[in-house]
Every structure is written in structure tokens, then in C-alpha cells.
Amino acid sequence: MSEFINNRELRSNNPNKRQAILKQIFEDLHAGKNVAEVKAHFDAFIGKITIDEISQLQHDYGSLSVEEMHQLHAKHTEIFKDSIEEIEKTNKPEEIPGHPIHTFILENRELDKLANITIQGDLGEFVQADSPENVLKLIEDINLLHDIDKHYSRKENLIFPYLETYGIFGPTTNMWRINDFIRDAIKDARQKLTSYNGDKQAVIEVLNFVIQEVTTMIYREENILFPMALNNFTEDEWVKIARESDEIGYCLIAPEEVWKPERHALDEKAISEGYIKMETGILSLKQLELLLNHLPVDLTFIDQDDVVRYFSHGKERIFARTKAVIGRTVQNCHPPRSVHVVEELLADFKAGRKDTEDFWIKFRDKYVYIRYFAVRDENGKYIGTLEFTQNIDPIQAIEGEKRIMS
Incomplete structure (x- = not known):
């Protein structure tokens, strides 16, 4: 693989050594090396990875095509799966109704049901018979899924900016790109369904792609992005995010209630009369x-x-x-x-x-x-x-x- 990964002694708690190994692992993935082989090296020399270590991995994939980006992010997910250390928290704000992360996760549960139960089921019926009724069902499903734009917009306009203030850029640009790919695929699916011309395979392919990418993004958010934000943001910042979320709107559901932090909420800054x-x-x-x-x-x-x-x-x-x-x-x-x-x-x-x-x-x-x-x-x-x-x-x-x- 590389000179970094030739000695099991490198599996240590030394952060510099671990970052060197992680950097090489991602370069090997980018170069097209076998995922199973790279995963084996990851398991042997890294084992468990922390959210902080992930946040330090910054990548610029601007020259890659849409398909190459998807393939690479799928490999990243495969490498990280089941390897992210849980963050120990005595107080879990994400479990409090109305907290921004609680609302994001509720939306994800609805998105998961919509993608993997409703759309998957209606797609199965469409595969059996592409009748006007089955096409209409899928159009209704995809119109509901279009609401995901509000979920992604809150993430892009509220979560990403605060991450950047902490010097964490890795997840923001690349995740935003994937968000846009998903948005485009949803629009493509709707266009193919509303002007359906009998090309059944094209509809099947784009809907399977949408289901897969929406599901994978839920995993990335809940196992990487949200823990990263919870590990860094202050309560004041979460209060601001909660207050501004209403301006963008919510996806499929609304917050269960208004979040009231244990401490007094931030006082609004009065406008000076100067x-x-x-x-x-x-x-x-x-x-x-x-x-x-x-x-x-x-x-x-x-x-x-x-x-x-x-x-x-x-x-x-x-x-x-x-x-x-x-x-x-x-x-x-x-x-x-x-x-x-x-x-x-x-x-x-x-x-x-x-x-x-x-x-x-x-x-x-x-x-x-x-x-x-x-x-x-x-x-x-x-x-x-x-x-x-x-x-x-x-x-x-x-x-x-x-x-x-x-």
C-alpha cells in the first residue's frame, strides 16, 4: 500500500501517525485500489475512528464527475461503517423534542419510510405493470420526496456555516455536492414520470438511485455530520439554529414542540436607538x-x-x-x-x-x-x-x- 502502512506498530494513539495512515487510505481509495483491501488495512491499523479525526480529513474532488463522486463517497461510507466511536454524553440534546438535531432525525425517519417503504413498494408495482395508476402513485411519492430540499437547505445554511467557524470544512462542500446530486435525481425522476413514454428501465434506474442515495445520506448525517455538530456547537449556537429553522421550513413533519434549553434562552439584542x-x-x-x-x-x-x-x-x-x-x-x-x-x-x-x-x-x-x-x-x-x-x-x-x- 504505502510506506505508512507496513508496520502494525503504527496502530497507536499517536494522532499524527493515525492522520498519516488515514490520508494514505483515502488517497488509495481515490486511486482506485480495491475497497476490501483498503478496508482490511483500515481495520488493522485504525480500527475505530473518532468524529474529530473525520473532521480533519479534507478532500477536494472538484474535478470528479457526478458518477465518480458517488462511487468514491460510497467507498468512504463502506470504510467508516460500524467503525465510528460513539460520543459519550450524559445530556443528549438531540433527544429533546424541538432541538434541531431531534427534528432532523425525525425527518430522516420519515424520509427513510418514504424512500424504502412507500417508493420502494410502489416501484415494485410499477415494475410489474407500468399502468397510468402506478405511474401516478410514483409521481405523488416523488412530489412528497421533493420536500427533502428543506431538510438539505437547513443543513447547508445553518449547520455548515457553524462547522466552518470551527475550521471543519471536509463535510460541507462535498456533502453539499451530494445534496445537489440527489436534488437533481429527484427532478429527473419527476420529469421521467410526468412525461412517461414507456421507458420503464430509465424510471427504475433513477428511482433506485434516489432511494440508495437518500438512504446513504441519512447514514452520513446521523453517524458523521450530526455527531460532529453536537461535539462542537455551543447551546447558544443551537438556540440560533432552532430559531432560524422556521424561516427555511421542515421536511414532511414539523418540530414536536418549541425547544426550551435548561438555561435561559438568549436575550434578543435590542436595536440601538442611536x-x-x-x-x-x-x-x-x-x-x-x-x-x-x-x-x-x-x-x-x-x-x-x-x-x-x-x-x-x-x-x-x-x-x-x-x-x-x-x-x-x-x-x-x-x-x-x-x-x-x-x-x-x-x-x-x-x-x-x-x-x-x-x-x-x-x-x-x-x-x-x-x-x-x-x-x-x-x-x-x-x-x-x-x-x-x-x-x-x-x-x-x-x-x-x-x-x-x-
Whole structure:
């Protein structure tokens, strides 16, 4: 295998030696070595692995195809299976109704039943007879499974940012990629079913893929991601995550109750009544915040270092934002597959090649106009980027004139 794995004495508690072995194990997997052989080396020289050790393993698989990523993550799961040490906890917040992890796990139980009982059963009937009735059953199932987007969005926008503040990046980017693969497969399954043309095998393959990946992701969350978060996050951070979860929504179920920590909940920071003097007027901080939140658009500002510093909090945001993104780099707030677009845009703004860039997309039931502005000071120095997002469906629907009040 390698010079690292040639001596059973290396199976020790020395963290540097163990990390060297683990690094080589993953390089061997990446190079295509036999999984059974690598697993045997893992069992012989590592045995049990801790969540902390997993969190230190960072991988960049950006050049791999979707299929290669899936194959590699399946190998990772096979290596770790039944080898992760349990974290001893006298108080288990994940068992308290309303705690974010308790809710995530309840959702996973529902997702597991939906994927492995309902969809699996209806798929079996479809295999026997691809009648319109059996196709319709699967369409209803996959429409329910589409709710998984809220489960993954809470994970990406609330769990991942806090992990990154602890210097844990390994699970975030790669797990987000897998989340997107699952989302895409669910959309593909729905498209194949809603426009079913008799290609039974294509439907069977995509649904089997969805069932397998959803099930494997449940294992990764409950055995790696959630223990990692529980091992690091403070109660204050869990309180913030619980409060912001409502903004994104829940998957298939809702929290059993509002979580009330044993200690007093965090006091909301009162908005200062101080005033800000600007060139064209004076506003209190309260007035300024209310003014920005009443605009019929979403605003987000990132500074010159690409760090998210502010977003408006209107009644109906188009894209989910949580307070956990504040202080996070904008690259880590976007799905990995779209990060290159963000970086290219920011590079153009910083170099002075562009001052604005516009996009318009169909998003769910909205037609969304997204505008980016380079923010520069009076000397032309770049100090950040403003993102301006608006649902323009109502504007496009305007006809004629309106000259009197409603």
C-alpha cells in the first residue's frame, strides 16, 4: 500500500501517525485500489475512528464527475461503517423534542419510510405493470420526496456555516455536492414520470438511485455530520439554529414542540436607538432597518474580502437567508457547482472590468431578476458587492395605466 502502512506498530494513539495512515487510505481509495483491501488495512491499523479525526480529513474532488463522486463517497461510507466511536454524553440534546438535531432525525425517519417503504413498494408495482395508476402513485411519492430540499437547505445554511467557524470544512462542500446530486435525481425522476413514454428501465434506474442515495445520506448525517455538530456547537449556537429553522421550513413533519434549553434562552439584542447621519438625511438605526426591510426586494451586501456582512429581512424573501451566513464567505453560501460564476463576477468587479451584472431566472412560481452592483467609494476603490433580487412577475403583468388609488 504505502510506506505508512507496513508496520502494525503504527496502530497507536499517536494522532499524527493515525492522520498519516488515514490520508494514505483515502488517497488509495481515490486511486482506485480495491475497497476490501483498503478496508482490511483500515481495520488493522485504525480500527475505530473518532468524529474529530473525520473532521480533519479534507478532500477536494472538484474535478470528479457526478458518477465518480458517488462511487468514491460510497467507498468512504463502506470504510467508516460500524467503525465510528460513539460520543459519550450524559445530556443528549438531540433527544429533546424541538432541538434541531431531534427534528432532523425525525425527518430522516420519515424520509427513510418514504424512500424504502412507500417508493420502494410502489416501484415494485410499477415494475410489474407500468399502468397510468402506478405511474401516478410514483409521481405523488416523488412530489412528497421533493420536500427533502428543506431538510438539505437547513443543513447547508445553518449547520455548515457553524462547522466552518470551527475550521471543519471536509463535510460541507462535498456533502453539499451530494445534496445537489440527489436534488437533481429527484427532478429527473419527476420529469421521467410526468412525461412517461414507456421507458420503464430509465424510471427504475433513477428511482433506485434516489432511494440508495437518500438512504446513504441519512447514514452520513446521523453517524458523521450530526455527531460532529453536537461535539462542537455551543447551546447558544443551537438556540440560533432552532430559531432560524422556521424561516427555511421542515421536511414532511414539523418540530414536536418549541425547544426550551435548561438555561435561559438568549436575550434578543435590542436595536440601538442611536442615529446615523448621512449626506442626505439622518435616520435612527431602527428606522434604517425597517426602511430596508420594507423594500419589495432582497438586498445582500458582501465586503471587499467576500464576507457576507448584511442582508435585508423582508416579509417574503425569494432565496433563503439565515443569520448564520453573516461573517461567512460568499463562496461558501453558494452550491459548489455555481461558485465559479460568483468568483468570476467578483474578480471582474475588483479589477474594474465591470460595475454591474444582471441575471434573470425562473424560480418556483416566480420570475426572478438578480442584479449585482460593485460598490465603490468616492475614490473608486472597491469596498464590496450589493446583490439586489426581485420577483418581477407582478411588474411584467402590468398593462395600460393606473392613475387613481385603489
